[in-house]
Amino acid sequence: MSTQDQATQNLTIVQSVRDALATEMTRDDDVLVMGEDVGKNGGVFRATEGLHDEFGEDRVIDTPLAESGIVGTAVGMAAMGLKPVPEIQFSGFAYPGFDQIVSHMARLRTRSRSRYTLPMVLRAPYGGGIRAPEHHSESKEAFYAHEAGLKVVMPSTPYDTKGLLISAIRDPDPVVFMEPKLIYRAFRGEVPEDDYEVPIGEATTRREGSDVSVFTYGAMTRPSLEAAEELADEGIDAEVVDLRTVSPMDREAIVESFEKTGRACVVHEAPKTGGLAGEITATLQEEALLYQEAPVRRVTGYDVPYPLYALEDYYMPNAARVADGIKEAVEF
Amino acid sequence: MSTQDQATQNLTIVQSVRDALATEMTRDDDVLVMGEDVGKNGGVFRATEGLHDEFGEDRVIDTPLAESGIVGTAVGMAAMGLKPVPEIQFSGFAYPGFDQIVSHMARLRTRSRSRYTLPMVLRAPYGGGIRAPEHHSESKEAFYAHEAGLKVVMPSTPYDTKGLLISAIRDPDPVVFMEPKLIYRAFRGEVPEDDYEVPIGEATTRREGSDVSVFTYGAMTRPSLEAAEELADEGIDAEVVDLRTVSPMDREAIVESFEKTGRACVVHEAPKTGGLAGEITATLQEEALLYQEAPVRRVTGYDVPYPLYALEDYYMPNAARVADGIKEAVEF
Amino acid sequence: MVQVLDEEGGVVGDVPDLSEEEFVAMYRHMKLARHFDERAVSLQRQGRMGTYPPLSGQEGAQIGSALALSEDDWIVPSYREHGAAMVRGLPLKQTLLYWMGDERGSLVPEDANVFTPAVPIASQIPHATGMAWADKLRHGDETDRAFLCYFGDGATSEGDFHEGLNFAGVFDTPNVFFCNNNQWAISVPRERQTNSETLAQKAVAYGFEGVQVDGMDPLAVYAATTEALEKAKDPADGERRPTLIEAVQYRFGAHTTADDPSQYREDEEVQRWKARDPIPRLERFLRDQGLLDDDRVETIEASVREEVADAIDAAESTVRPEPSSMFEHVYAEQPPELRRQSEAFARVREEYGDEAFLEEQ
């Protein structure tokens, strides 16, 4: 969708979240927001700022401190046709609600043979780099991508954030919407005032290139692009593909880019072992082995509990590590 | 360790579990068993049969029905130096305790800088094929393998089961011990009466072969071997590597076998997307791309909620599907 | 503890105001549930059905409570409430199909307000709270339907019980939390599940009422449920909508057909509870009232036998599900990767034949 012929605002990612929520709540009375501190307080990241005043406490609901209760009651609401958008304050605190997510949110359609469906979106800020205490920096999208029945969206720009969140809310199926809190306020982008959808399940190419493909998503899109720009000076032309949705994953786009470049580097901040870089690599060599010219490099978080903030800059993939991975792929 | 010069028993896998527990409980007063129905009832699979009579109710403890409570109190016990072996009745019911597993069991050593360590083993029967109700057939080892701080063991023979469970109980770190309930009673094997360890983190080759490597673990080792035998008649010589431990994974053994064969098929019953076949494939092409002669095939469960039993035989990888995958890898 | 009938079926409390037909219908439902249960257990024994959780002994609680509901009310059952689900419109054939491993057994008819049961213990409690809450959010004080959630004594130990009831207390949702305390959670007796003297008193923690009722007295259950439902829909000043009902009862049989209760409980205990069997108790009362006699009992038994036999026929003559159906109902629209997997599945099936899949592992 072109943004030229419509009014736009210059928003950060977190403002786009808020804007998407307000847009859909205005359009559809069944949409409601619930979670810890989302009401009067406007969310610990201000993602729901002002919504409580605007839509009232029946549609912007402060819940007790209980993640299983939040997800579980939202499942019940959604089964009755409401469109709840529960928030988990930090994705690292989703685990007390994990059973409700993987055993119920993911499965009610299958279990009930589609009599009960769940038009709900579980929002959670994810990822590191903001000098927060322990468990505030988790990036465990692989857990949700491994569970059939869920969709998992991880935007990287203000425009996509609004469009994808609107799509998620309108989606008849449950979506885990993981927001890159590292870049919640890092930059602004033009975002249409009206409602629009960015389709779930479609990757986008952030930078065209012919030498090597970088596959990434969410907050890691930035250092990936930075690395690509740096390497352009050295004569390496990297393509950067932002998956935007990790489940269902746009394997077509991944394979297409790789068929062009024959080399790849996958970047995520989640721990390496069992992270989605493995899935992407396996897809590449299943579908496009004959195009492959070098090992697929994984630039990821390490297999250690995310460290307290004194060391987090050493944990998080950055432009230098991405550049290093790209060069290894190119120079192989 | 050779089994020749010692007294042995002919045991099933589930009997080996029981034998390992009894052995370690006799040797070490700090070892105790706890969980739902593990006491008088002897466990729903009889894995703790007779232990309640033998060791008393303070060491074979029936708990309330609460998985977070089971794992969480075991964490507290282990931090105080006991060696609890909590049981989750079916691995599909571990999720109410997921936060305790990934946020505490996995992390207490790191969090406390090794002041508090957790010599505990979380046992759970996993996997499908036994005509059980929903949620009784889960195989989600990838969740635990993605979490640093945990070890994840999945045996496939009675001998290994006893040796690995003993190693797990003696390990100073927390181990998730996933038992292949499909083959709990499928066959017997010679198991030493004495105690012995099978080292955690070491794969073993179940069948030597030169044409293609099959990487698998747990209950899928059987159909993999079956397929290999069938294909031998067709002149395909498949090597079958049983990982035994999926975290830490024996990447050396995986790479070594692949360097020999250049072709691979990975078999697990967990869903494909985000399953450990992706991790194994990524490892192969990172470490041994130059040896690769064909795409690595993944023969896995499908990306659907595990079906009720009328269709489970269609869901589970079987010898035919494994053979098909091997042939694809060989004939590429 | 609320009681209307004593162990012999004598009246010791206020008999609820039911018509003659309703009293007899209650009895027939209970007989139907009992007979269904016996046949289901035997189907499993004969290898015609998979693992099955029997309900015998619990008919009073299931039927008594389900009959108290109005048309618009909902139930959120656990895996054991075949009797209650049947009363609320789930055909017995569906229940059989489900335990025969056929997902289609889970498809609740559109006109039955029955939520699909899930096996993870207590997980349905927050769902029930959320469903009731949705209704209240939509209809406010005008809400006139209640959501009754069933679960066992063991379920009260799970975090989801706590969180679901706490949300209900805070948001004052039109819920009835109905605990079928059958004394056992598989092999764990009620006294080892919690040190709370009663399960009903746990409601104190959530700021609403808890009630203990004789769960083997269908009239007492009916009365207690009716009261709780009324309060859920139209609370008096200062009253909260939710109620926790603890229906004290006993599971006569095994936990499931895979369980052997002789491992953990004495037959003597079973016999003690069998003396309170809800069916003869209600029958005695109805005979005393002149609503039943040998003939009518015989007619009811015959019709119950026929109904169950028909349901079994219908279930067993249902063609087994199409294997490729496992790729359906995962998402509204099948994502490309799932389509690929479904195609790959079709190819290997075609190539190797169903024998390759169905052989004994």
Place this chain on the structure above:
Amino acid sequence: MVQVLDEEGGVVGDVPDLSEEEFVAMYRHMKLARHFDERAVSLQRQGRMGTYPPLSGQEGAQIGSALALSEDDWIVPSYREHGAAMVRGLPLKQTLLYWMGDERGSLVPEDANVFTPAVPIASQIPHATGMAWADKLRHGDETDRAFLCYFGDGATSEGDFHEGLNFAGVFDTPNVFFCNNNQWAISVPRERQTNSETLAQKAVAYGFEGVQVDGMDPLAVYAATTEALEKAKDPADGERRPTLIEAVQYRFGAHTTADDPSQYREDEEVQRWKARDPIPRLERFLRDQGLLDDDRVETIEASVREEVADAIDAAESTVRPEPSSMFEHVYAEQPPELRRQSEAFARVREEYGDEAFLEEQ
């Protein structure tokens, strides 16, 4: 609600039997906690420390309870119990290091019976039950140490609260569950956290005693905790070991330095609670007893300032942790893949320099 001092520090209950030194030490601990807190908040404001959760207003509950413990007893704190942890032997320097993002701040000295705090709310409650249970399993009725677990009002809504307390009730573990009800869970007020009238009454659900105490009255807290500890170690006939203590108090400051309480609460409310500030209350009492005067207060204040300044110096002069240390303390023995990752990390660090890691993202 247990109370010893009224809002003005006047005696309204039984003053616990403490020596003069102990009374003064209690006061000094409270002053130390308060001053530490003020400095910590200001360090954060100056960018010298990360997010920090202040404790001001909660000194009475923290110090009063921690001082009631015997040497062998344990505490299992949440992230806000800097005061209690300090009393139990965790150096202030460690607390500062922790909030400065340095893992070494978590290393509790071997001789301090303090469990390492974890941030996930309520998750420490089952740990505390398990720790106490371990002790009981080892020592049986001879167990003579108790395990006191701190958590907030918000924590009572989590499943882990329920499961942890239920296990404690069933296994009769030597626990004191100490709820610091500071009226707020970030922006959610106590009344919206649960409809239970008191938090203490939630103990009914677990079959043991619940007690409400004025958490801003250190002497009342001391008395109530002492009693609970005694019961945990040596219950009278028919008594259960565990107790749930609800210490009613107020958090004067923000939830953490990242929080802005003006978004959700009125200053007027804060002022009302500040009138019950535990420090002037205890000071008034001690002055009345002749145990404090202006001089002694001044001396204490000076020594407290010095102690905190020294701790800050020590923390700030600690060399930042070695980056490669993040690969340590994951397992007793480093697995090969982790070694490879650690080597790869060393290589890129070497190649690109620390600047590449530390630049602003």
